[in-house]
Amino acid sequence: MASLQQRIRWSKPVLFLACLLPLFLLVLRAVNDDLGANPVEALTHDTGDWALRFLLASLAVTPLRMLTGRSWLIRYRRMLGLFAFFYALVHFTIYLWIDQGFLWSEIIADILKRPYITLGFAAFLILVPLAMTSTKGMLRRLGKRWIMLHRLVYASALLGILHFVWLVKADYREPGLYLLIFLLLMLFRIPPLKRRLQHA
Amino acid sequence: MLVKIRKASDVRPSEITSQSAYMKRRQFLKAGVSAFAGLGLARAGISEAAIQQGPGRLEKIPGIRETDYRPQEAITEYEHITTYNNFYEFGTGKSDPHRNAGTLRTRPWTVVVDGECEAPGEIGIEEILSGFTQEERIYRFRCVEAWSMVIPWVGVPLADLLKRFKPTSDARYVAFETLHDTEQMPGQKLPVLEWPYREGLRIDEAMHPLTLMATGLYGEVLPNQNGAPLRLVVPWKYGFKSIKSIVRISFTKRQPDATWNMQNPREYGFYSNVNPDVDHPRWSQKSHRVIGAGLFAGKEETQLFNGYGEEVAGLYAGMDLRKEF
Numbered sequence: 001m002a003s004l005q006q007r008i009r010w011s012k013p014v015l016f017l018a019c020l021l022p023l024f025l026l027v028l029r030a031v032n033d034d035l036g037a038n039p040v041e042a043l044t045h046d047t048g049d050w051a052l053r054f055l056l057a058s059l060a061v062t063p064l065r066m067l068t069g070r071s072w073l074i075r076y077r078r079m080l081g082l083f084a085f086f087y088a089l090v091h092f093t094i095y096l097w098i099d100q101g102f103l104w105s106e107i108i109a110d111i112l113k114r115p116y117i118t119l120g121f122a123a124f125l126i127l128v129p130l131a132m133t134s135t136k137g138m139l140r141r142l143g144k145r146w147i148m149l150h151r152l153v154y155a156s157a158l159l160g161i162l163h164f165v166w167l168v169k170a171d172y173r174e175p176g177l178y179l180l181i182f183l184l185l186m187l188f189r190i191p192p193l194k195r196r197l198q199h200a
Numbered sequence: 201m202l203v204k205i206r207k208a209s210d211v212r213p214s215e216i217t218s219q220s221a222y223m224k225r226r227q228f229l230k231a232g233v234s235a236f237a238g239l240g241l242a243r244a245g246i247s248e249a250a251i252q253q254g255p256g257r258l259e260k261i262p263g264i265r266e267t268d269y270r271p272q273e274a275i276t277e278y279e280h281i282t283t284y285n286n287f288y289e290f291g292t293g294k295s296d297p298h299r300n301a302g303t304l305r306t307r308p309w310t311v312v313v314d315g316e317c318e319a320p321g322e323i324g325i326e327e328i329l330s331g332f333t334q335e336e337r338i339y340r341f342r343c344v345e346a347w348s349m350v351i352p353w354v355g356v357p358l359a360d361l362l363k364r365f366k367p368t369s370d371a372r373y374v375a376f377e378t379l380h381d382t383e384q385m386p387g388q389k390l391p392v393l394e395w396p397y398r399e400g401l402r403i404d405e406a407m408h409p410l411t412l413m414a415t416g417l418y419g420e421v422l423p424n425q426n427g428a429p430l431r432l433v434v435p436w437k438y439g440f441k442s443i444k445s446i447v448r449i450s451f452t453k454r455q456p457d458a459t460w461n462m463q464n465p466r467e468y469g470f471y472s473n474v475n476p477d478v479d480h481p482r483w484s485q486k487s488h489r490v491i492g493a494g495l496f497a498g499k500e501e502t503q504l505f506n507g508y509g510e511e512v513a514g515l516y517a518g519m520d521l522r523k524e525f
Contacts, residue, residue, distance in 0.1 A: 030495070036295065037284030037491045038347060101498045106484075114483060166482065169345075170392045170463060171292035 008075050015076060019083040022050045023090065040098050047091035048120075052164065054084035055157045056181055063188040066197040078134055081153065085131040088124050088160075120163035126156040154189070157182055251336050252352035254278055254418030261334050261354050261416045269337040269410075271507070276349035276492050278418050284491060285425045286343070287444055288393055289378065289385035296387070301424035304384050304445065309429045315375070315450035318366035325429045329415055332356040336419070337412050339435035341442075342474045342506045344460075346488045346499075353433050354416030359407040367403065367451045374406040375399075375456030376432060377448040385445075393459055399432065399443035400456035400470070402515075410435055410511055413446075436505040436512045438472045469525035473516070474506035478525045 002010075026046050029035050035042040058080035065073050100107050110117050130150055132138070139146050161182055164175040187193060251264050255278055287297035290304075309325040334354050341349045362374065380396035382388045388395045405411065412433040415422060422428035427444025434441050440460050450456070460468035467481050476486045487499040505512050516524075 035495075037280035038294070038489065039495045040489060041347075043495075098495060110484070116482060170288065171390070 043094050051087035059185045085127045116166035119159045123156045123159035126152050252418045254420040258420040264334045267335050273350045280492050282423045289387045291387050297425035304424045306429040313365045313449045316368045316371035317451045344438035348488045349491045353414045355412040355414035358411040358413045371451035373452045374401050375450040376443045379445050379447045397459045398457045436508040476502040
């Protein structure tokens with residue numbers, strides 16, 4: 001029977017491919033001209049959704065560990081976080097390239113003038129140093145400061161969700177659901193609750 | 201009534217060949233008719249095919265009159281016009297109306313006309329279809345969300361319809377209301393907007409020759425998701441002014457309620473004329489994406505009054521369009 005170590009080793013590539021599946025399906029739809037009447041909007045929304053989903057998935061790892069006692073779940077967290085960054089990068093690239101056509105004056109005006117774009121841009125910027133310091137070497141080198149730095153992911157997730165809320169015209173159910181899940185996951189970061197769960 | 205001054209820049213209808221007409225002619229030629237016999241037949245064929253043809257899933261509207269209302273831009277595909285809609289009565293996603301609007305029953309359908317008029321009453325959809333000449337009007341359509349289409353509507357000038365009810369001099373505005381029925385319009389179970397959907401025009405806007413009461417699309421009756429059986433089309437205003445599935449028209453003394461204006465008056469004005477110089481507070485209105493142009497087409501510059509300024513700018517003479525947006 002395979003040891004836990006071995007199982008984690010082969011499950012990682014499987015998870016990696018699973019995380020790429022949304023992008024693969026999206027590219028497939030694009031190639032088959034199956035993105036609907038407004039393909040630019042479809043690409044932008046889909047990649048934005050997946051960036052938020054992966055951010056929330058990475059934030060769900062710690063609560064899941066607390067609730068189930070399966071501490072090995074932490075081994076998947078970095079990959080989930082990096083995929084959140086990856087989808088956010090694709091989302092931002094689609095905005096810069098396909099949506100705005102690299103018209104920098106328009107883009108800068110957009111980022112400065114449109115609050116929802118300002119928030120989304122800030123959420124993305126925060127993820128950049130987190131992705132850059134995600135290696136084992138950086139973790140060792142930064143020590144305690146690494147944990148402090150990576151707590152910024154909470155801010156990124158919140159800004160990303162508010163970016164979605166602010167864009168909606170009337171129906172807040174979907175961004176509201178993301179916000180609710182985010183707040184639930186943040187409950188586990190409240191010290192008294194955290195202590196209780198860890199000792200249970 | 202058709203008042204149209206041709207602009208030098210306008211393309212003549214005869215210069216435009218729609219894709220469907222083109223394909224028809226190809227088929228026609230393939231049929232191998234002799235050149236001589238073909239000449240006479242082709243002429244008849246062209247005028248018939250000049251009306252845009254839908255895919256034939258819905259009832260055809262007979263006797264549609266061709267008009268000069270044809271912009272230069274390419275006409276948006278039927279599939280795109282009927283699968284990408286904002287019609288919150290059937291859900292807030294763009295493809296929801298296409299999926300969910302099957303619950304709407306469009307026959308029989310009666311519109312109540314009341315308020316400041318001498319001859320209030322009702323009119324049925326059949327009477328509108330048979331009692332008025334149906335015209336094809338190909339209009340640019342600009343959504344407040346910064347996308348656009350070019351849509352071959354079929355309909356009746358709103359003025360012709362309204363005059364039948366003899367509005368009085370007190371009729372300064374016209375109010376419109378959509379059907380309110382949560383069984384037929386399940387989206388109304390959610391309080392995303394204040395139901396029923398309401399819109400309004402100033403009387404001179406309503407009587408303007410460009411303003412259309414649409415009954416059809418691509419030569420056929422309107423699909424449910426596009427506002428069947430009767431919707432307003434005001435091509436120089438943002439799309440949400442073009443209220444769908446109308447059951448009531450009222451002549452009023454005072455400016456009537458308008459749904460999006462009630463929802464957020466800072467973002468959606470009563471007039472809501474297409475204007476690249478007045479941004480939506482959350483996004484720019486300077487340019488828009490043309491539906492159907494493809495992934496890498498980029499955006500087009502938005503024109504004041506959606507390019508219909510020559511016809512409608514006079515309605516707003518002396519008004520500050522930044523304040524009364």
